[in-house]
Amino acid sequence: MSKKTPSLKKLYVEQVVPELVKSRGYKNKHEVPKLVKISINTGIDAEADKNQIADVQRDVAAIAGQKPVLAKSRKAIANFKLKQGQVVGCHVTLRSDAMWEFLYRLIAVALPTIRDFRGIPSKLDGQGNYNLGVTDHSIFPEISIENIKKHIGLDITIVTTAKSDDEGRELLRLLGMPFRRSEPVAPKAA
Structure with a gap:
């Protein structure tokens, strides 16, 4: 039984790698930056009951395609009722085909x-990685709006092997990431 290659991974191998080799002048195809992992993270209210925790875990699992891990507090903080x-x-780390499938669903x-x-925004973290905050998880088609009791936000981190922000930005742009077009600044009237 052969496994089908994700379409975004196929695009990366067939179009993005040759384009980056041509534009950046890499001598070896292994120098081309690639995706390492995608991490999805969300916080849960300290006063949440077991049902709310289960709902958040179910929704993140539906979005990611694999079961997330629950994060627990290390110490008690009275001011936060913790x-x-x-x-x-709750967080999950995606690698290989699951990562490519999730990125395709996110972009497309x-x-x-x-x-x-x-x-x-096209701002990266200084090391070629991209962080994106999503304020409402209901933008994903896997989430049924009827079952949502509380909207949750997601932090999505895309980790690459890029050595600079410029390399990482070009890699993500060629993969189809819809970066905001920077508008030219109009000169001020004197």
Whole structure:
């Protein structure tokens, strides 16, 4: 039984790698930056009950395609009504084919459904990785709006092997990431 290659991975191998080799002048195809992993993270209210925690875990699992891990607090903080060992978040790390499938759904389906979408900021973290905050998880088609009791936000981190922000930005742009077009600044009238 042969496994089908994700379409975005196929695009990366057939078009993005040759384009980056040509534009950046890499001597070896292994120098070309590639995706390492995608991490999805969300926080859970300290006062959440077991049902809310299960709902968040179910929704993140539906979005990611694999079961997330619950993050627990390391120590008690009275001001935040937080006990040691209490569930405070949920995260999942995607690699290989699951990573490529999620990125395709994010770029092609989820981001364009955001109301008044004009692109995402093109600022990377200084090491070629991209962080994106999604304020409402219902933009993903896997989430049924009827079952949502509380909207959750997601932090999505795309980790690459790029050595600079410029390399990482070009890699993501060639993969189809809808970066915001920088508008030229109009000169001020004197």
